[in-house]
Amino acid sequence: MKHSIRIAVGPVQFRIGSDWAEPIAALERLYHGYPQDDTRPADATVRLFAARPWRRWVRPSVHIGGDFVVPDALPLPLSMGLLAAEMGMNLQVALGWRRHMLLHASAVARGGRALIMSGESGSGKSTLAALLGEGDWRLMGDEFVLIEPMGGDALAFPRAVSLKNEAIAAVAAQVDAARLGPLMAGTPKGDIRHLIPRADAIAAMHKPARPALLLFPRFGGEAAIEPMGEGEAFVRLTEASTNYVALGEAGFAALTRLVRETPAFGISYPDSATGIALVEQLWAEAAK
Amino acid sequence: MPEPAYRAAPPGALRVEPLGELTAIFDRRSTQTHLVVSPMPEILEAIGVDDCDAATLAARLAATFDFDGTDDVQPVLSERLSELAAMGLVERA
Numbered sequence: 001m002k003h004s005i006r007i008a009v010g011p012v013q014f015r016i017g018s019d020w021a022e023p024i025a026a027l028e029r030l031y032h033g034y035p036q037d038d039t040r041p042a043d044a045t046v047r048l049f050a051a052r053p054w055r056r057w058v059r060p061s062v063h064i065g066g067d068f069v070v071p072d073a074l075p076l077p078l079s080m081g082l083l084a085a086e087m088g089m090n091l092q093v094a095l096g097w098r099r100h101m102l103l104h105a106s107a108v109a110r111g112g113r114a115l116i117m118s119g120e121s122g123s124g125k126s127t128l129a130a131l132l133g134e135g136d137w138r139l140m141g142d143e144f145v146l147i148e149p150m151g152g153d154a155l156a157f158p159r160a161v162s163l164k165n166e167a168i169a170a171v172a173a174q175v176d177a178a179r180l181g182p183l184m185a186g187t188p189k190g191d192i193r194h195l196i197p198r199a200d201a202i203a204a205m206h207k208p209a210r211p212a213l214l215l216f217p218r219f220g221g222e223a224a225i226e227p228m229g230e231g232e233a234f235v236r237l238t239e240a241s242t243n244y245v246a247l248g249e250a251g252f253a254a255l256t257r258l259v260r261e262t263p264a265f266g267i268s269y270p271d272s273a274t275g276i277a278l279v280e281q282l283w284a285e286a287a288k
Numbered sequence: 289m290p291e292p293a294y295r296a297a298p299p300g301a302l303r304v305e306p307l308g309e310l311t312a313i314f315d316r317r318s319t320q321t322h323l324v325v326s327p328m329p330e331i332l333e334a335i336g337v338d339d340c341d342a343a344t345l346a347a348r349l350a351a352t353f354d355f356d357g358t359d360d361v362q363p364v365l366s367e368r369l370s371e372l373a374a375m376g377l378v379e380r381a
Contacts, residue, residue, distance in 0.1 A: 229307070229309060230307035231307040252312070256312055259307060
Protein backbone atom coordinates (compact mmCIF):
# COMPACT_ATOMS: atom_id res chain seq x y z
CA MET A 1 0.00 0.00 0.00
CA LYS A 2 1.06 3.61 -0.51
CA HIS A 3 1.60 4.40 3.15
CA SER A 4 2.51 2.05 5.93
CA ILE A 5 3.78 1.78 9.46
CA ARG A 6 4.86 -0.96 11.83
CA ILE A 7 3.76 -0.81 15.44
CA ALA A 8 4.54 -3.17 18.31
CA VAL A 9 1.97 -3.23 21.11
CA GLY A 10 2.97 -5.71 23.79
CA PRO A 11 3.72 -9.01 22.05
CA VAL A 12 1.80 -8.11 18.88
CA GLN A 13 3.63 -6.73 15.87
CA PHE A 14 1.30 -4.87 13.51
CA ARG A 15 1.79 -3.81 9.94
CA ILE A 16 -0.68 -1.14 8.96
CA GLY A 17 -1.06 -0.03 5.40
CA SER A 18 -3.22 2.80 4.13
CA ASP A 19 -4.26 4.41 0.88
CA TRP A 20 -3.93 7.77 2.63
CA ALA A 21 -1.09 9.48 4.47
CA GLU A 22 -3.21 11.00 7.25
CA PRO A 23 -4.08 7.91 9.34
CA ILE A 24 -0.46 6.73 9.17
CA ALA A 25 0.83 10.14 10.26
CA ALA A 26 -1.63 10.11 13.17
CA LEU A 27 -0.50 6.62 14.17
CA GLU A 28 3.15 7.69 13.91
CA ARG A 29 2.45 10.43 16.40
CA LEU A 30 0.58 8.16 18.86
CA TYR A 31 3.08 5.29 18.67
CA HIS A 32 6.27 7.31 18.33
CA GLY A 33 7.61 6.26 21.75
CA TYR A 34 6.90 2.53 21.46
CA PRO A 35 9.90 0.22 21.28
CA GLN A 36 10.23 -1.07 17.74
CA ASP A 37 11.83 -4.18 16.36
CA ASP A 38 11.73 -4.00 12.59
CA THR A 39 13.41 -7.38 12.20
CA ARG A 40 10.40 -9.19 13.64
CA PRO A 41 7.81 -10.37 11.18
CA ALA A 42 4.35 -8.85 11.50
CA ASP A 43 1.77 -10.89 13.41
CA ALA A 44 -1.18 -8.95 12.11
CA THR A 45 -1.83 -6.86 9.05
CA VAL A 46 -4.35 -4.04 8.89
CA ARG A 47 -5.29 -2.36 5.64
CA LEU A 48 -7.19 0.88 5.30
CA PHE A 49 -8.30 1.18 1.76
CA ALA A 50 -10.54 3.15 -0.55
CA ALA A 51 -13.58 1.36 -1.91
CA ARG A 52 -12.87 2.67 -5.43
CA PRO A 53 -9.62 4.27 -6.59
CA TRP A 54 -11.18 7.73 -6.97
CA ARG A 55 -12.57 7.56 -3.46
CA ARG A 56 -9.07 8.30 -2.27
CA TRP A 57 -9.81 11.91 -3.19
CA VAL A 58 -13.55 12.28 -3.59
CA ARG A 59 -15.40 11.98 -0.28
CA PRO A 60 -12.67 9.65 0.95
CA SER A 61 -14.02 6.75 2.96
CA VAL A 62 -11.89 4.23 4.79
CA HIS A 63 -12.53 0.51 4.57
CA ILE A 64 -10.89 -1.76 7.09
CA GLY A 65 -9.20 -4.92 5.88
CA GLY A 66 -6.47 -7.31 6.87
CA ASP A 67 -6.04 -10.94 7.74
CA PHE A 68 -9.59 -10.92 9.08
CA VAL A 69 -12.50 -8.84 7.87
CA VAL A 70 -15.95 -8.09 9.12
CA PRO A 71 -17.96 -8.12 5.93
CA ASP A 72 -20.64 -5.65 6.95
CA ALA A 73 -18.41 -3.12 8.75
CA LEU A 74 -19.32 0.35 7.56
CA PRO A 75 -16.63 2.44 5.93
CA LEU A 76 -15.60 5.49 7.94
CA PRO A 77 -14.87 9.00 6.69
CA LEU A 78 -11.19 9.83 6.39
CA SER A 79 -11.35 12.15 9.41
CA MET A 80 -11.94 8.98 11.43
CA GLY A 81 -9.02 7.11 9.87
CA LEU A 82 -7.42 6.71 13.28
CA LEU A 83 -10.56 5.03 14.59
CA ALA A 84 -10.56 2.78 11.54
CA ALA A 85 -6.95 1.84 12.28
CA GLU A 86 -7.79 1.14 15.92
CA MET A 87 -10.79 -1.00 14.96
CA GLY A 88 -8.67 -2.87 12.45
CA MET A 89 -5.94 -3.52 15.03
CA ASN A 90 -8.48 -4.77 17.59
CA LEU A 91 -10.11 -7.01 15.03
CA GLN A 92 -6.87 -8.66 13.93
CA VAL A 93 -5.88 -9.35 17.53
CA ALA A 94 -9.32 -10.48 18.67
CA LEU A 95 -9.71 -12.92 15.80
CA GLY A 96 -6.17 -13.91 15.00
CA TRP A 97 -4.16 -14.19 18.17
CA ARG A 98 -3.52 -17.70 19.47
CA ARG A 99 -0.38 -17.46 21.58
CA HIS A 100 -2.20 -16.21 24.67
CA MET A 101 -5.70 -16.23 26.01
CA LEU A 102 -7.15 -12.85 25.19
CA LEU A 103 -9.49 -11.14 27.57
CA HIS A 104 -11.48 -8.13 26.53
CA ALA A 105 -10.52 -6.25 29.68
CA SER A 106 -8.44 -3.37 30.94
CA ALA A 107 -5.52 -3.95 33.26
CA VAL A 108 -3.11 -2.08 35.48
CA ALA A 109 -0.22 -3.39 37.57
CA ARG A 110 1.52 -2.51 40.75
CA GLY A 111 4.51 -4.30 42.27
CA GLY A 112 4.47 -6.96 39.54
CA ARG A 113 0.84 -7.88 40.24
CA ALA A 114 -2.06 -7.17 37.93
CA LEU A 115 -5.57 -5.87 38.44
CA ILE A 116 -7.79 -7.00 35.59
CA MET A 117 -11.12 -5.24 34.92
CA SER A 118 -13.65 -6.81 32.62
CA GLY A 119 -16.96 -5.33 31.60
CA GLU A 120 -19.23 -4.31 28.80
CA SER A 121 -18.58 -1.19 26.82
CA GLY A 122 -19.74 1.67 29.09
CA SER A 123 -18.74 -0.12 32.31
CA GLY A 124 -15.95 2.40 32.73
CA LYS A 125 -13.15 -0.16 32.69
CA SER A 126 -11.08 1.88 30.23
CA THR A 127 -11.57 5.15 32.09
CA LEU A 128 -10.67 3.55 35.43
CA ALA A 129 -7.55 2.01 33.92
CA ALA A 130 -6.55 5.30 32.29
CA LEU A 131 -7.00 7.22 35.54
CA LEU A 132 -5.20 4.58 37.62
CA GLY A 133 -2.41 4.65 35.03
CA GLU A 134 -1.90 8.34 35.77
CA GLY A 135 -1.37 7.48 39.43
CA ASP A 136 1.03 4.92 40.81
CA TRP A 137 -0.14 2.06 38.65
CA ARG A 138 1.36 0.83 35.40
CA LEU A 139 -1.23 0.88 32.63
CA MET A 140 -1.19 -2.55 30.97
CA GLY A 141 -4.02 -1.87 28.57
CA ASP A 142 -7.51 -0.43 28.18
CA GLU A 143 -8.90 -3.03 25.76
CA PHE A 144 -7.12 -6.38 25.96
CA VAL A 145 -5.07 -8.27 28.46
CA LEU A 146 -3.28 -11.45 27.43
CA ILE A 147 -2.94 -14.45 29.72
CA GLU A 148 -0.02 -16.81 29.32
CA PRO A 149 -1.66 -20.25 28.95
CA MET A 150 1.12 -22.19 30.68
CA GLY A 151 2.30 -19.90 33.46
CA GLY A 152 -0.83 -17.83 34.03
CA ASP A 153 0.90 -14.43 33.91
CA ALA A 154 -0.84 -11.39 32.45
CA LEU A 155 0.83 -9.60 29.55
CA ALA A 156 0.22 -5.98 28.64
CA PHE A 157 -1.33 -4.65 25.45
CA PRO A 158 -0.88 -0.91 26.07
CA ARG A 159 -2.21 0.49 22.82
CA ALA A 160 -3.11 4.17 22.82
CA VAL A 161 -6.08 4.42 25.18
CA SER A 162 -9.34 5.10 23.40
CA LEU A 163 -11.08 7.71 25.57
CA LYS A 164 -14.75 8.11 24.87
CA ASN A 165 -17.25 10.88 25.54
CA GLU A 166 -17.16 12.09 29.19
CA ALA A 167 -13.91 10.26 29.85
CA ILE A 168 -12.11 12.61 27.47
CA ALA A 169 -12.49 15.67 29.71
CA ALA A 170 -11.88 13.68 32.90
CA VAL A 171 -8.53 12.41 31.67
CA ALA A 172 -7.53 15.46 29.63
CA ALA A 173 -7.65 17.54 32.81
CA GLN A 174 -4.88 15.39 34.29
CA VAL A 175 -2.43 14.93 31.44
CA ASP A 176 -0.06 16.91 29.25
CA ALA A 177 -1.86 17.83 26.01
CA ALA A 178 1.06 16.37 24.04
CA ARG A 179 -0.14 12.91 25.12
CA LEU A 180 -3.57 13.36 23.53
CA GLY A 181 -4.46 12.57 19.94
CA PRO A 182 -6.88 14.57 17.81
CA LEU A 183 -10.53 14.74 18.91
CA MET A 184 -12.77 12.70 16.64
CA ALA A 185 -16.28 13.95 17.26
CA GLY A 186 -19.45 12.09 16.33
CA THR A 187 -17.95 8.73 15.40
CA PRO A 188 -20.20 5.64 15.49
CA LYS A 189 -18.78 5.13 19.02
CA GLY A 190 -19.34 8.73 20.11
CA ASP A 191 -16.53 11.26 20.63
CA ILE A 192 -13.12 9.64 20.74
CA ARG A 193 -9.72 10.92 21.69
CA HIS A 194 -6.62 8.80 22.17
CA LEU A 195 -4.29 9.00 25.13
CA ILE A 196 -0.66 7.94 24.75
CA PRO A 197 0.19 5.83 27.82
CA ARG A 198 2.90 7.10 30.13
CA ALA A 199 6.46 6.44 28.93
CA ASP A 200 7.17 4.09 31.85
CA ALA A 201 4.12 1.96 30.98
CA ILE A 202 5.26 1.73 27.35
CA ALA A 203 8.84 0.91 28.35
CA ALA A 204 7.56 -1.90 30.61
CA MET A 205 5.12 -3.32 28.05
CA HIS A 206 6.93 -6.65 27.78
CA LYS A 207 7.00 -7.18 31.53
CA PRO A 208 4.48 -9.78 32.72
CA ALA A 209 2.46 -9.31 35.90
CA ARG A 210 0.81 -11.90 38.10
CA PRO A 211 -3.01 -11.59 38.15
CA ALA A 212 -3.93 -10.58 41.71
CA LEU A 213 -7.46 -9.19 41.48
CA LEU A 214 -10.34 -9.51 39.02
CA LEU A 215 -12.96 -6.78 38.97
CA PHE A 216 -16.18 -6.53 37.01
CA PRO A 217 -17.03 -2.82 37.16
CA ARG A 218 -20.44 -1.35 36.48
CA PHE A 219 -20.74 2.40 36.11
CA GLY A 220 -23.81 3.95 37.73
CA GLY A 221 -25.72 3.40 40.93
CA GLU A 222 -24.62 3.38 44.54
CA ALA A 223 -21.11 2.31 45.45
CA ALA A 224 -21.22 -1.43 46.07
CA ILE A 225 -18.89 -4.40 46.25
CA GLU A 226 -20.14 -7.89 45.48
CA PRO A 227 -17.84 -10.88 45.94
CA MET A 228 -18.02 -13.17 42.93
CA GLY A 229 -17.66 -16.94 42.96
CA GLU A 230 -15.19 -18.80 40.76
CA GLY A 231 -17.96 -20.21 38.60
CA GLU A 232 -19.50 -16.84 37.76
CA ALA A 233 -16.11 -15.29 37.09
CA PHE A 234 -15.36 -18.21 34.77
CA VAL A 235 -18.59 -17.75 32.83
CA ARG A 236 -18.10 -14.00 32.49
CA LEU A 237 -14.50 -14.37 31.35
CA THR A 238 -15.36 -17.00 28.73
CA GLU A 239 -17.71 -14.36 27.36
CA ALA A 240 -14.99 -11.71 27.60
CA SER A 241 -12.43 -13.84 25.82
CA THR A 242 -12.30 -13.56 22.06
CA ASN A 243 -10.23 -16.70 21.57
CA TYR A 244 -11.29 -18.99 24.41
CA VAL A 245 -12.94 -21.48 22.07
CA ALA A 246 -10.07 -21.41 19.59
CA LEU A 247 -7.53 -22.26 22.29
CA GLY A 248 -9.31 -25.48 23.26
CA GLU A 249 -8.04 -27.15 26.41
CA ALA A 250 -5.23 -24.63 26.86
CA GLY A 251 -7.85 -21.90 27.21
CA PHE A 252 -9.91 -24.01 29.59
CA ALA A 253 -6.86 -24.69 31.77
CA ALA A 254 -5.76 -21.04 31.74
CA LEU A 255 -9.19 -19.76 32.68
CA THR A 256 -9.93 -22.26 35.46
CA ARG A 257 -6.56 -21.45 36.96
CA LEU A 258 -7.12 -17.70 36.68
CA VAL A 259 -10.48 -17.75 38.48
CA ARG A 260 -9.21 -20.14 41.16
CA GLU A 261 -6.11 -18.17 41.97
CA THR A 262 -7.55 -14.67 41.66
CA PRO A 263 -10.20 -13.17 43.94
CA ALA A 264 -13.07 -11.62 41.96
CA PHE A 265 -15.61 -8.90 42.74
CA GLY A 266 -18.34 -7.00 40.98
CA ILE A 267 -18.25 -3.29 41.78
CA SER A 268 -20.77 -0.52 41.12
CA TYR A 269 -19.76 3.11 41.33
CA PRO A 270 -21.45 6.43 40.62
CA ASP A 271 -18.31 8.34 39.57
CA SER A 272 -14.66 7.73 38.77
CA ALA A 273 -13.34 8.95 42.14
CA THR A 274 -15.54 6.42 43.95
CA GLY A 275 -14.54 3.72 41.49
CA ILE A 276 -10.86 4.37 42.16
CA ALA A 277 -11.46 4.35 45.92
CA LEU A 278 -13.20 0.95 45.64
CA VAL A 279 -10.33 -0.40 43.56
CA GLU A 280 -7.76 0.75 46.11
CA GLN A 281 -9.82 -0.67 48.97
CA LEU A 282 -10.13 -4.09 47.33
CA TRP A 283 -6.50 -4.08 46.31
CA ALA A 284 -5.49 -3.48 49.93
CA GLU A 285 -7.91 -6.04 51.36
CA ALA A 286 -8.29 -8.80 48.83
CA ALA A 287 -5.54 -8.85 46.21
CA LYS A 288 -3.52 -12.04 46.49
CA MET B 289 -40.26 -49.93 28.62
CA PRO B 290 -37.05 -50.78 30.49
CA GLU B 291 -35.07 -47.87 31.90
CA PRO B 292 -32.32 -46.87 29.48
CA ALA B 293 -28.79 -47.63 30.62
CA TYR B 294 -25.83 -45.31 30.26
CA ARG B 295 -22.10 -45.53 30.61
CA ALA B 296 -19.40 -42.97 31.34
CA ALA B 297 -17.34 -41.24 28.67
CA PRO B 298 -14.10 -43.10 27.89
CA PRO B 299 -11.31 -42.50 30.40
CA GLY B 300 -9.50 -39.22 29.78
CA ALA B 301 -12.27 -37.80 27.60
CA LEU B 302 -13.45 -35.29 30.17
CA ARG B 303 -11.52 -32.80 32.23
CA VAL B 304 -13.59 -31.88 35.27
CA GLU B 305 -12.75 -28.77 37.29
CA PRO B 306 -14.92 -27.79 40.27
CA LEU B 307 -15.30 -23.99 40.50
CA GLY B 308 -17.25 -23.34 43.67
CA GLU B 309 -20.93 -24.02 43.04
CA LEU B 310 -20.35 -24.67 39.36
CA THR B 311 -18.33 -27.41 37.79
CA ALA B 312 -16.64 -26.78 34.48
CA ILE B 313 -16.19 -29.80 32.24
CA PHE B 314 -14.01 -29.77 29.16
CA ASP B 315 -14.86 -32.48 26.66
CA ARG B 316 -11.63 -33.27 24.83
CA ARG B 317 -13.52 -34.98 22.00
CA SER B 318 -15.72 -32.03 21.06
CA THR B 319 -13.50 -29.32 22.70
CA GLN B 320 -16.71 -27.98 24.21
CA THR B 321 -16.93 -26.55 27.71
CA HIS B 322 -19.95 -27.54 29.80
CA LEU B 323 -20.98 -25.86 33.02
CA VAL B 324 -23.01 -27.98 35.37
CA VAL B 325 -24.26 -27.87 38.95
CA SER B 326 -24.94 -30.60 41.48
CA PRO B 327 -25.96 -33.43 41.04
CA MET B 328 -24.34 -33.65 37.58
CA PRO B 329 -20.71 -33.95 38.80
CA GLU B 330 -21.78 -36.57 41.36
CA ILE B 331 -23.59 -38.57 38.68
CA LEU B 332 -20.57 -38.46 36.39
CA GLU B 333 -18.38 -39.58 39.24
CA ALA B 334 -20.68 -42.49 40.12
CA ILE B 335 -21.70 -43.78 36.72
CA GLY B 336 -18.59 -45.82 35.85
CA VAL B 337 -17.66 -47.54 32.62
CA ASP B 338 -20.18 -50.36 32.92
CA ASP B 339 -23.83 -50.02 31.90
CA CYS B 340 -25.79 -48.25 34.56
CA ASP B 341 -29.46 -47.29 34.77
CA ALA B 342 -31.18 -44.86 37.11
CA ALA B 343 -31.92 -47.56 39.70
CA THR B 344 -28.30 -48.72 39.87
CA LEU B 345 -27.14 -45.14 39.99
CA ALA B 346 -29.59 -44.33 42.81
CA ALA B 347 -28.24 -47.27 44.80
CA ARG B 348 -24.65 -46.12 44.24
CA LEU B 349 -25.38 -42.54 45.16
CA ALA B 350 -27.35 -43.65 48.23
CA ALA B 351 -24.15 -45.20 49.55
CA THR B 352 -22.54 -41.75 49.51
CA PHE B 353 -25.48 -39.40 50.05
CA ASP B 354 -28.27 -39.40 52.52
CA PHE B 355 -31.45 -40.28 50.58
CA ASP B 356 -34.71 -41.08 52.30
CA GLY B 357 -35.51 -43.67 49.69
CA THR B 358 -34.06 -44.42 46.28
CA ASP B 359 -37.54 -44.63 44.70
CA ASP B 360 -38.06 -40.86 44.83
CA VAL B 361 -34.75 -39.96 43.26
CA GLN B 362 -34.92 -42.44 40.38
CA PRO B 363 -37.12 -40.33 38.07
CA VAL B 364 -34.91 -37.30 38.75
CA LEU B 365 -31.75 -39.26 38.03
CA SER B 366 -33.28 -40.68 34.91
CA GLU B 367 -33.98 -37.16 33.66
CA ARG B 368 -30.48 -35.94 34.57
CA LEU B 369 -28.94 -38.92 32.78
CA SER B 370 -30.80 -38.13 29.60
CA GLU B 371 -29.60 -34.50 29.87
CA LEU B 372 -26.01 -35.63 30.33
CA ALA B 373 -26.43 -37.89 27.32
CA ALA B 374 -27.76 -34.96 25.28
CA MET B 375 -24.62 -33.00 26.22
CA GLY B 376 -22.50 -35.97 25.19
CA LEU B 377 -21.03 -36.39 28.67
CA VAL B 378 -22.43 -39.92 29.11
CA GLU B 379 -23.30 -42.44 26.44
CA ARG B 380 -26.43 -44.53 25.96
CA ALA B 381 -25.39 -48.14 26.56
